[in-house]
Every structure is written in C-alpha cells, then in structure tokens.
Amino acid sequence: MDKLVIEGGKPLSGTIVIQGAKNAALPILAASMLVEGTVILDHVPKLRDIEVMLDILRELGCRAEHNAQTVVLDTSALHSVHIPEELMGQMRSSIFLMGPLLSRFGEVQLYQPGGCAIGERKIDIHLRGLKALGAEIEEFGNRMVCRTEGLKGTDIHLDFPSVGATENLMMAAVLAEGTTRISNAAREPEIQDLQHFLNKMGAKITGAGTDTITIEGVGSLAPCRYKVIPDRIVTGTVMVAAAATGGQVTLQNTNPDHLTSLIHVLRRAGVQVIADGDIIKIGCSGRPGAVERVVTAPYPAFPTDLQSQVMVLLAISDGISVMKETIFEGRFKHVDELSRMGADIRVDYNSAVIRGVRRLHGTTVEATDLRAGAALVIAGLVAKGKTVVENVHHIDRGYDQIEEMFNQLGARITRYAAISNNQVISG
Ligand SMILES: CC(=O)N[C@H]1[C@@H](OP(=O)(O)OP(=O)(O)OC[C@H]2O[C@@H](n3ccc(=O)[nH]c3=O)[C@H](O)[C@@H]2O)O[C@H](CO)[C@@H](O)[C@@H]1O
Numbered sequence: 001m002d003k004l005v006i007e008g009g010k011p012l013s014g015t016i017v018i019q020g021a022k023n024a025a026l027p028i029l030a031a032s033m034l035v036e037g038t039v040i041l042d043h044v045p046k047l048r049d050i051e052v053m054l055d056i057l058r059e060l061g062c063r064a065e066h067n068a069q070t071v072v073l074d075t076s077a078l079h080s081v082h083i084p085e086e087l088m089g090q091m092r093s094s095i096f097l098m099g100p101l102l103s104r105f106g107e108v109q110l111y112q113p114g115g116c117a118i119g120e121r122k123i124d125i126h127l128r129g130l131k132a133l134g135a136e137i138e139e140f141g142n143r144m145v146c147r148t149e150g151l152k153g154t155d156i157h158l159d160f161p162s163v164g165a166t167e168n169l170m171m172a173a174v175l176a177e178g179t180t181r182i183s184n185a186a187r188e189p190e191i192q193d194l195q196h197f198l199n200k201m202g203a204k205i206t207g208a209g210t211d212t213i214t215i216e217g218v219g220s221l222a223p224c225r226y227k228v229i230p231d232r233i234v235t236g237t238v239m240v241a242a243a244a245t246g247g248q249v250t251l252q253n254t255n256p257d258h259l260t261s262l263i264h265v266l267r268r269a270g271v272q273v274i275a276d277g278d279i280i281k282i283g284c285s286g287r288p289g290a291v292e293r294v295v296t297a298p299y300p301a302f303p304t305d306l307q308s309q310v311m312v313l314l315a316i317s318d319g320i321s322v323m324k325e326t327i328f329e330g331r332f333k334h335v336d337e338l339s340r341m342g343a344d345i346r347v348d349y350n351s352a353v354i355r356g357v358r359r360l361h362g363t364t365v366e367a368t369d370l371r372a373g374a375a376l377v378i379a380g381l382v383a384k385g386k387t388v389v390e391n392v393h394h395i396d397r398g399y400d401q402i403e404e405m406f407n408q409l410g411a412r413i414t415r416y417a418a419i420s421n422n423q424v425i426s427g
C-alpha cells in the first residue's frame, strides 16, 4: 500500500483550484444509465471511486472514457444488469446503480455494497423505497435480485434523510409511471446537482434542496452534457489545512454557500474566511481558538465528512472543544492516531472532548478511512518533524493526488508507492 511522508511545520500559502465533487459525480454517473446515447460529464475528478464506477459501467456494456476531467459515456450497447460482486464490494456508491437499472431495464442483480468502515451503513431505506415503487427484491445472503413489471410513482417517507437513498429513489422514480413524492428527503447540495442533471436530460423533478422532492415520471430522457459542482469536502479539507498550519490560501472553483456551517465553525475559532463569488480566502495567524461544541448532522448542519479534519484544528487550539458525531458510529478512528501524534482527545460514546495542545509531533500513523486519512495528512502538515501516513488508498478514493494538491501550496509531501512485498519506490 502507498504511504505519504510529510515534513511538517510549514504554513500553506498560494492559490488552488478545487476538483469536482466525488459525491455528486458518482450518482450522476449512475443516473446516466437511465438514458440511451452519449452523455458527457465535465469536472469529474480522477479518483479511485470514479474508476471503480467506470469499471462497473464498462462491465454492463457502457463505453466509458475519462480524459482530463471529462467523462464520455456511450450507453447504447448496455447489455447486462448484473454488477460483479468484486466491484460492488469496493465502494458504497455501487448501490446507486440499483434505482436506474431497475427503472430502465426492469431488473438488476447486485450485492451488498462495500466502502469505508465508518459504521454499519445499512441499505434498508433504499430497499423500502424501491419496494414502495413496485420493486420485488429477493435476497440470497449477500446477493440481491430485483425485478419489476414497471415502477409506479407513490409517496415515500424516509425514516432518516439518507443521502444515498434519496438519490437512488429519485433516479428510480424518473421513468416511473405517475408522480413520486419523497418526504424527509436529504437536502445535500449533491442532491440538487443530481436534480439539475436529470432535469437537463428531460426529467421533471422539483424540490431538491428541501425536505420534499417531487418527481413526475416521464417516458424517456435525452442525453446531455453536464458540469459537476465543486467538491465541498475537498474545499473544506484545504480550508482547515490552511487554517491549522497558520497559512494564507485562496481557493478557486468553490461554492461558499455549501460550506456555511464550516465557515461558521472556522470563524468561531478565529480563522479569517472571506467568501467572494466562487472564491474563498483563508487566513490564520496565531493559535486557533477552541470551539465549544460542533455537532455533525444532515445538511445544512455540520458535515460528518469534515469532522475528522476539523478535529485536527481543534486539537491544536487554545482551550477545550467538544465534537459530537451523530451520523456514523465508527467515525472516530483517527482519534487514536492523532493521540499518538500528541493530541489530547477523549472519546465518550459519540462525543470527543478535545483539549488543545500547543503542537503535534510526527510519527507513523494509519489512514483507516477516507476522511480520517485526510485528517492525518493535515496533522502531518501541522506537526513538528516527519509524519508517515500509511494506507493511502483510502485517501485516493476521494482526493485527486492529495500530495500534489498540498505541495502546490508549499507543503512537503512525498508518496512512496509499494510495488511488492517490502520493496518501495519513490512516487
Ligand atoms: C457517495 C456519498 O454521497 N457519500 C456520502 C453519503 O453517504 P450515504 O448516502 O451512504 O449516507 P446516508 O445519508 O445514507 O447515511 C446516513 C446514516 O443513515 C444510515 N442509513 C442509510 C441508508 C439506509 O438505507 N439505512 C441506514 O440506516 C447510515 O448507516 C448512516 O448512519 O452521505 C453521508 C452523510 O452525509 C456522507 O458521509 C457520505 O460521504
């Protein structure tokens, strides 16, 4: 597995352009299977999860190319509705194909999705919603066979505003007969992006961004070209890294409206944040202040995907902060690693009490999941001395070469690519 070696202690400075959003691109790639013809998607980041999604689409018979930041999909030769177990297990987002394939072909065979070990991550809300639309789902252990004689619009209330279930059901309902209303829907910006994309292809969806989404079924869709929104979590990761290193950074291709809760937390910590159009400027001099209480919750509240990164800032702040995680029960795995770098953090059930220390020190740490890994890279940038972050493949799921992203801002990070057994070469 690749590792990153970080020489810490240098403030980040300069300008950076933010990549397109992984969590918007993945459902949009799946939604493209609803249409016959050529779909062109711009600003799709080069990430491990995107590669896996494209591999799945190729298995289904779709032609898929990803050059620079543009993906070209030709869905006219789709011939399979069977997603291979090995690919299905590589990420959570493989589940996004359930709604579109079922809707277009009346059948899909797939397996339980994989993904980061951050919690149990059931799919019961997806399955209940699809059954309400008229799907018959048989489960054989890990394997699921879903069939329908034709989906029919209905009212669906989600027990929890699940992002993935909201998206899956929107995609399933687009070609269903009649009108579907999803209440207690998730409101994340990526759901609005999916609505914009589907409507551009001729769908009739309103309400994304609110807790009630209405989908009027249409007979067919027409292919289109679409640009994916900026990645708010990558934006937030760079903002936190800039602040934690006491740097001055300008971020381009951002949407500050998607980051209101983070901006609020950073300002409470004494970080200077200036938002102007699609540009965010971050400046921080001196030690950040503690933030009494940060609670993760569905959008527009503070995002769970930025919890670990912000914890690094709080770990070196002046005072005591509390971070409460309400979305995923297994999302404090970075705490042990940060503690080994000198942080003072105590976890009690779903809350972490963080007593700020003056500095962290470099050591060897392990990325246990995507955002935990990003947090350890920030910790390495802040720390005195050398930090080695292992298991970088988790980070590669969501950041397009994180070392290059930070090195553009003056960081000193080297990737070592493992090639076999104990042999390593510099990347
Ligand atoms: C590709 C993508 O967009 N991933 C994001 C998406 O994940 P994802 O769509 O998986 O997250 P959900 O909103 O569905 O999950 C939130 C909570 O609901 C639970 N749940 C979900 C579905 C279900 O059928 N049953 C159930 O119990 C999950 O275990 C979790 O505790 O939203 C999360 C919450 O903002 C983010 O952290 C992920 O980065």
Ligand SMILES: C=C(OP(=O)(O)O)C(=O)O
Pocket: 023, 091, 092, 093, 115, 116, 118, 305, 370, 371, 398
């Ligand atoms: C948890 C994440 O992604 P996924 O839902 O794809 O596992 C994430 O992006 O932080």
